Amino acid sequence: MKEKYARDWTFICDPESLPTNWREILNTEQTAWVESPLHNKDVDSEGNLIKPHLHIVMMYKGARSYSHMQTVTNLLDQEAPKVVVATRGMIRFLIHEDNPSKYHYNYEEIICHGGANIEKYFHVSPTAKRREKQKKDQQILMNVITYTIKNKIISYDDLMQYILDNKKYDWLNVLSTGHRAMIVSALIESLERKKLTNK
Template sequence: MEKKRTRNYSTVVYPESAPENWQMILEEQCVPAFVSPIHNKDINSDGDLKKEHFHVMVMFDGVKTQEQAREVFDLIGGVGVEPIKSVRAYARYLCHLDNPDKMKYKIDDVLSLSGADYNTMISLASDKYSAIGEMIDFCIQNRIDSYAELLLYAKDNRVDWFHVLCDNGTVTMVQFLKSRYWEIHKRYTEDMN
């Protein structure tokens, strides 16, 4: 019987049974990987709190067997070896981005190793639109009409917004801020007359 092979695998790591430096050990394997934030607020179906754990996702450059992936996971105390069918879907699962009934975790807390780019991996067009909507609301609430002010705020405080602005959201936000500035100053000029 032929062994199934794929490039991407996942495991679960429980802090109390993993080596203290397990994340460094994983990084030393030089395999692109994501480590979820610690899942410490997940609830079982019976309403009890689940044991704290991390989800780990590795993305090999070439296909590997489950046994080959297990060799990496054994080094870090990983429990189980699961082939990943959709890299984007599993990457989004690390923070429960598409699971409304589960606790959401911060995307900025995902550890990206060996060249893996979490923000690129999880990007969906709908996320970009949501981020632009959030930025518009933020600018209105905080009376921001300067693109530079928005960009600096995003760089320091909202990496997801910063990525949208750097990748392709700039035109929309610049046009919104110009129009907003014009409307505010038009009203002010009209009120003065």
């Protein structure tokens, strides 16, 4: 069978079995490579925790053979390497960015080595950012409305006191927008009238 060649390769590491100088070993490849956050919250299909592990992505300027990459993983005493079919998808998988059913790890915990630049793989268009912010703001507003109704808040200053006491700055940001503040203010007035009517 013909040996595989590719520029981008990936493999999984068991942190407990890695040699202490494993990063130095990978740095001798003199190429860009990326280290995932420690995946210690992954679960299998039955909901059982999977053994903590790391995902490594090696990105070469020129193609490397499977046998070369196997030499690298053997030096680390780790699983066999695999060709990266889609680099963008693989890099985003390091934090499960596109996998809603999996635990999402922190982007800030991805470690880049050898001049690796991964920002382009997480680029979001300004339009998409606006939509995402609107969606988030709407959800926060729903949380404010739900709290106000559930706790029968009939004074805007009581709501503000709750926000300050609980450091809900995201609520404060959302309510700083005129029309959202008006919605909540109208709701509080309605709840107040309802309370007076029911006396």
